[in-house]
Amino acid sequence: MIEIRAVSKSFETGKNVTQALSGVDLMIEKGSFHGLLGVNGAGKTTLIKIICGLLSLDSGQVRINGIDITKNPKAVRRILGFCNPDNMGLYLRLNAEENLKFFSSLYGVSPRVAYRRINALLGFFGLEKSRKKLVKDFSTGMKAKLRLAKALIHNPDVLLLDEPTSGIDYFSAQDIYILLKGINEELGTTILYTSHHLKEIEELCQKVSIIHKGKILLEGSISELNRQIRKTEVVKIKLKGDSVHFKKQIRPLPYILDIQEEITNSDNSDDIVSFKLLVPDASSAISQIIEKFGKEELVGIWPEECGLEDVLKITMGWGDLCAS
Numbered sequence: 001m002i003e004i005r006a007v008s009k010s011f012e013t014g015k016n017v018t019q020a021l022s023g024v025d026l027m028i029e030k031g032s033f034h035g036l037l038g039v040n041g042a043g044k045t046t047l048i049k050i051i052c053g054l055l056s057l058d059s060g061q062v063r064i065n066g067i068d069i070t071k072n073p074k075a076v077r078r079i080l081g082f083c084n085p086d087n088m089g090l091y092l093r094l095n096a097e098e099n100l101k102f103f104s105s106l107y108g109v110s111p112r113v114a115y116r117r118i119n120a121l122l123g124f125f126g127l128e129k130s131r132k133k134l135v136k137d138f139s140t141g142m143k144a145k146l147r148l149a150k151a152l153i154h155n156p157d158v159l160l161l162d163e164p165t166s167g168i169d170y171f172s173a174q175d176i177y178i179l180l181k182g183i184n185e186e187l188g189t190t191i192l193y194t195s196h197h198l199k200e201i202e203e204l205c206q207k208v209s210i211i212h213k214g215k216i217l218l219e220g221s222i223s224e225l226n227r228q229i230r231k232t233e234v235v236k237i238k239l240k241g242d243s244v245h246f247k248k249q250i251r252p253l254p255y256i257l258d259i260q261e262e263i264t265n266s267d268n269s270d271d272i273v274s275f276k277l278l279v280p281d282a283s284s285a286i287s288q289i290i291e292k293f294g295k296e297e298l299v300g301i302w303p304e305e306c307g308l309e310d311v312l313k314i315t316m317g318w319g320d321l322c323a324s
């Protein structure tokens, strides 16, 4: 279990102070697979670095399985595995095997068990042929895989994974999802996971917290999040003609909360443009749009389920409104 209470953190650079986290409260149940979602600069990495002891907090408290991270960092380190998108935690001048050996001894894994796990992890991540290669000569994806192997080497109770699949190819990422799901379900490992790939979060995480400008704005399962923002619905629309012209016409309509242009497949686009609209009521928006655009222009219109990206967008909009 990860308990985060009223955690704040600011950074001072010269005369500038950035409030990266402002009173973050977050409770992650034992054995849960929890997503932390937010745009660039929202505070995700800062929070994860605080939990794993790479950054100090200004105020607040973090406890992992009941242990206070500031009072007993050594005990926490043994039960915690983490991987960050930067190269923190990997020794570039050591080879892959030496890195894993070093970390397994640091975490108190016996040499015999470490030998077995290193072989298994290097095998799983397809790095066995590169085991003697210096990490500084690894590709971006290989480093990302080794960071994950390092996080898993001591079978931690709690895993903090900050964009773990960033730089990893599609096929390896699919294998990693299966591995992480298995670890979570079979070993009961608690996982805190960040990613900019919303599909990844949707597929893996039982619960999601949305962080924006250093504050947690919303949390729950994806269906709970959808329910919390249920005053918003999604309408997809296809029109024939110029997208700038349509955007100008659609944006000011009173029932449109947001409009996003979507990429159309160039093979069959033939000046067809697609938009996704966030609206308070899909059926009334659809009938008003049908009235506004004639058959000549309107190619298709239909309601859709709110996805995680819509939840994120709407929640951030609320956050900005509350802050202003």
Ligand SMILES: Nc1ncnc2c1ncn2[C@@H]1O[C@H](COP(=O)(O)OP(=O)(O)OP(=O)(O)O)[C@@H](O)[C@H]1O
Residues within 6 Å of the ligand: 011, 012, 013, 018, 019, 020, 038, 039, 040, 041, 042, 043, 044, 045, 046, 047
């Ligand atoms: N070492 C630092 N010095 C100064 N400011 C920092 C430092 N680290 C983070 N920040 C600032 O704190 C805020 C939160 O950054 P953080 O890296 O936690 O965001 P993030 O949600 O992880 O973003 P991303 O998705 O881009 O990784 C940002 O405004 C960032 O500029």
